Amino acid sequence: MPVTSEQAKTARGAGALSSADRLKLYRFLRLARECDNAILRLYRQGKIVGGAYTGYGNEATAVGSAYALEPQDYLLPMHRDLGAHLVRGQSLRHIFLQQLARGESLTGGRDGTGHYADPGLKIYGNVSHLAAMIPVAVGMALASRMKKENAVVLNYIGDGGCNVGEFHEGLNMAAVMRLPLILIIENNQFAYSTPNSRQFFCQKLSDRALGYGIPGVTIDGTDVAKVYETTRAAVDRARSGEGPTLIESITMRMHGHSAADDASYVPKEMLEQWKKKDPLEKLERMLLSERILTEAKRDEFAVSIAAEIEEAVTYALEAPYPAPDDALEGVYAP
Template sequence: MIPAGLSASDLLGMYRKMVLARTFEDQVYYLFLRGGMPGTVHQSQGQEAVAVGVCSQMRPGDFLMSGHRPHGHALAKGVSPRAAMAELFAKRDGCSRAKGGSMHLGDPDVGMITSLAIVGAGCTIAPGMALAFKLRGTKQVAVTIFGDGGSNEGAFHEGLNFSAVQHLPVIFVCENNLYGASTAYHQVSLVTNVADRACAYGIPGQIVDGMDVLAVYQAVGEATARARAGEGPTLLECKTYRFAGHSRSDRTAYRPKEEAEAWKQRDPILVLGKKLLAEGLATQEQLDAIQREVDQEVADAIAYAQSAPSPAPEEALEDVYA
C-alpha cells in the first residue's frame, strides 16, 4: 500500500536515494578491492529502505544519530556524496575533515550529528538531544539508528528507560539484520523480537518490514507524530539484512547461502521499483534514467575525493577539545 500524501515524485525521490546509497556502497567496495582506499568499511547494501524511510519523515531541524554503518544513513539524510566520499579517502574536505573516516559521518547543517562507532552509543546521545528539544519546546525530534547487537548494550536500556519517563521526542530505530558481526541475534537474545522489549519501558514497540521503504516511512511517520505531540519515544524494529559482510574482510562464512539468497529476493530497491511499475507511477525508462544519473553523481564524488587535498599535519590539532 502507498501511504497517503506521497506523490509519484516523492516516491521516485525515495527510489533515487536508495539507488544512490546502493551505488555509493558498490563503488566503495570496488575501490577497496583495488586497494585505492584507506581504513575499513561497514557497508549497508540491503538496508537502504530503513535509511530512506526514516530520513524521508524527518523535517529540517530534526536530528539523526547513526553508528558504525552510517554511509546509507548519511546519504539519505542529505550529506553530500562528495563530502562523504572525501571523508572515506581521509581528505581535508571530508564531512569530518578527515578526522573520522567511514564510521564517523555527519553534517549538522543537514540534521545529522557525526556518527559514532561505539555500538549502541546513539541510544543515550539521541535522548540527550531530545531532552534539549523538549526543554526548548521546539517540537524537533531526535532519531537514532542502531543494530540488533546495539540492543544488548547497557546504553539501549538506559536510553529507552530515561526517554520513557521523561516523555522525550526520540525514536529508536533498530536495524535488525540478524547478525552482530558473525554472531546471530538468536544466540545472544532469548527475546525473539527487539520490539518486544518496548513493554519493559512502557513505550510503544513495533516490528516493521525493513525491506519495504513505504512500511518504514509509515511507521516512522506515526512515531514522529507521537513525539511531536509530547507523547514520548517509540521503539521500531526494522527486520532487514546486510547483503555484504560485516566489514571489509568478512566473507560471511557463518551464514547460510540460502538465507542470503532469500533476503536478496526482497531487495528493497526491487520491491519499490516493482511497486512503482505495477501502480503505473513510473516507467522502466524512468528507473533506468535514475540509475544513470546516480552513476554519474557517484563517479563525480569519487573523482572529487581522489583529487582533493589531504590535510596538513598541523590540522590534526584543529577542532579538537583535548
C-alpha cells in the same frame, strides 16, 4: 548551511506517500546502493584507508525512516545508514571526502565512514562504540525540548548493539521524561559473525518497549513505504509530546560486516531467501508494475546517479589528505 534536502522540501506534512514521493524513495535507494558499490570499488583499489561498510539490505530502513523527518529534526544514524545521510541532504562530495579521509572532509580527514557531524544538516553520526549514541540522542531530545524547537530525534541501533547497557538506560530515561525520541533497531540477523539466536532470547526485540511503557512495533524493514509510514507515525507522536517509540525493522545484512569479512559463516540459502526481498528490487518491481516508473526513467536514474557519483569520487580523489603537521588537531580535548 541550511537543510536543502529533497526530503525537506517535499515530505513535510505528508500523509500517505504520493507517486512522486515513491519515485524519490526509489531514487534514494538506488543512490545509496550505487554509493556502496563505489565505496567497495575504492576499497578494492586500495584507496580507502580504513574499513568499508555497506548498507546492502538496510537501505529501505535508512531511507524510509529519514524521509519521515522535518528540517528541524535531528538524525543520529549508525554505520548501515548511508541512505539516511543522503535523504537528509548530505552531498556526495562530503560522503566520498569522508570515506577517503581527505583534509576537506567533515572530520578533516581524521576519521572515515559515517563518523562525522554536520550541524547544518542536523546529522550527528555515530562514534564507534555501539549504543553510546543512545544516551546522547536522549540528551539531545531533552535539550531540544527545553529550547522549544519542536524537533524529534531519530536514532538507530543494531540487533547486536541493542544488548549494550546504554540502550536500556537511554530508553528508560526517554520514556520517563516523555522525550521526542524514535529509536530504530535495525535487526539484520547478524552482529558481525554472531547470529540473532546467540544474541537475545526474546521473540521480538520490539517487545522490550513494554518494559519501558512505550509503544514498540516490528515491521518489514525491506519495505520502504512501511518503514516511512511507521516512522512518520512515531515522529508525529513524539512531536505531539507523547514520548518515544521503539521500532524494530527486520532485514538482512547482505554483505559481510565490512569489506574485509567474506561472511562465510552466513548460510547460502539464507542469503538466497533474502535476495528475493531486496528492498531496491522490490520497490522497482512494484513501481514498474504500477507504471509509476518506466524502464526509460529507471535507466535515466541509473545514468544520472552514475554521473553524480563519478563527479564526487573524482573530486574527492583529487583532494589532498590533511597536512601531517595538523593531523592531531581536534583529536584530543584540550
